[in-house]
Amino acid sequence: MSTKHFSCSLSNLEKICDFIAHCASEAGLDETEVYAVQLAVDEASTNIIEHGYGQECPSRIDITCEPVEDGVKVVIYDDAAPFDPTSIPEPEINVSLEEVKPRGLGIYLMRKMMDEVCYESDPDKGNTLTMIKRHAK
């Protein structure tokens, strides 16, 4: 299990993804699966920074990445305002270019890229987003 702390700036997204890519590779995920985990964590971190902290804050995001029996588990902790990505309705997909709207796509990607997405918010402990990606069968 490996944990890293990142200040909540969009400029840290690359470092966050590098950390996750390394961990997911070590856990034995293939290239496509590693990309999927990176994308999910990037979208989750972007949401925390933009919606939770409002792009500037004195606090940080803690990310734990842990190989599990059949894949990898990523836990993202923050103490920003509660923002439950699992509560956001799915965007309309397969609509025409004229109709497509920039809402909820990142969260939809998170859900589709990972096998499990679980959000918990505690007024005292902060927000915890747990995501699991399993190896392809």
Added chain:
Amino acid sequence: MNIETTEFKHCTVIKTDGRIDGSNAPALAQALKAITAKGIKNIVFDMTDVTFVASAGWWVLIDTQKTCKPTGELVLVKVEKGIKDSLNLVGMGSYFRTFDDLTTAVGDF
């Protein structure tokens, strides 16, 4: 983020490298707006060296496609598999024609 643009007779090629995410998508948007503001609506995005695109990046490309259509078009060149898979997953693959090489894409205009 390095962004290069090259104007051809019938289209403009824009090229960048590395990641496109929430931190640098605004810079890409600005570069694309600078092209369309000149009335250029045929754009080739050379993604040969792009390794990652988050949703912030896709929205920049979708906005540009909306600006270019119907008189012109934004097309994509050499889209890496993971990037293409994520775009197709959300049903947005159909918004862009893709090419495997730059010469063919430029020649298509």
